[in-house]
Amino acid sequence: MSKKTILVLDDEKSIQTLFADEFKDEGYxxxxxxxxxxxxxxxxxxxxxxxxxTLDIKMPxxxxxxxxxxxxxxxxxxxxIICTAYNNYRHEFSVWNADGYILxxxxxxxxxxxxxxxxx
Numbered sequence: 809m810s811k812k813t814i815l816v817l818d819d820e821k822s823i824q825t826l827f828a829d830e831f832k833d834e835g836y837x838x839x840x841x842x843x844x845x846x847x848x849x850x851x852x853x854x855x856x857x858x859x860x861x862t863l864d865i866k867m868p869x870x871x872x873x874x875x876x877x878x879x880x881x882x883x884x885x886x887x888x889i890i891c892t893a894y895n896n897y898r899h900e901f902s903v904w905n906a907d908g909y910i911l912x913x914x915x916x917x918x919x920x921x922x923x924x925x926x927x928x
Contacts, residue, residue, distance in 0.1 A: 811835060811836060811837045812836050812837070812859040812860070812927050812928065813836065813837040813838070813839060813856045813857065813858055813859050813860075814827075814831050814836050814837070814838050814839070814858075814859065814860050814861070814862065814923065815838075815839050815840075815841070815847060815850060815851070815858045815860070815861045815862070816828060816831075816838060816839070816840040816841075816861075816862050817840075817841055817842070817843075817844065817847045817861060817862065817863050817864060817867070817872070817875065818840070818842065818862070818863075818864040818867070818891070819842040819864060819866070819867040819868060820842075820864070821842070823864070823891075823912065824840040824841075824842070825840075826916065827840070827862060827916070827919075828840055830916055830920065831920075831923070834920060834923075834924075836923075837856060839856075839858070842867065842868075843867075843869065843870075844867060844869065844870030844871075844872070844874065844875035844878075845869065845870060847861070847875065848875070848878060848879070851879065851882075851883065851886070852882075858886065859886075859887070859927045860886070860887045860888070860889070860923060860926055860927050861879070861886065861887070861888045861889070862888075862889050862891045862919065863875060863876060863888055863889065863890050863891065863906070864890075864891060864892055865890060865892040865894060865897055866892070866893075866894065872890060872892070873897075873900075873902045873903070876888060876890070876902065876903070876905055876906060877902065877905070880905050887907045887926040887927060888905070888906045888907055888908075889906065889907060889908035889909075889910060889919060889922055889923070889926070890903055890906045890908065890909045890910065891910045891911075891912055891919055892909075892910075892911065892912060893911065893912045895911055897909075907922075907926055908922045908926075910922065
């Protein structure tokens with residue numbers, strides 16, 4: 809059985825590194841980027857197939873909500889977890905397309921548990 813691949817989309821390099829290290833320790837492949845445009849290209853290339861995305865909201869050029877809408881147009885069932893420092897987006901209609909909404913913190917147990925529930 810091949811490893812599942814997680815795409816980490818966040819404009820903070822420290823978050824990309826933290827998530828990559830932690831998710832690799834859990835047995836996942838990890839691809840990181842700070843660009844929604846690049847992330848869309850990675851998903852469309854499908855090599856490797858992306859099994860789950862962690863998504864920040866506040867990013868340059870294309871914010872996470874625009875990215876989420878674009879991904880849902882083509883990949884309705886691809887699990888996406890919003891991971892942001894901002895709680896005020898939680899009740900916006902556009903985030904309902906995500907499979908999870910987690911506030912960033914130093915403890916990433918919650919996001920790792922959510923990933924396990926979504927993709928094993």
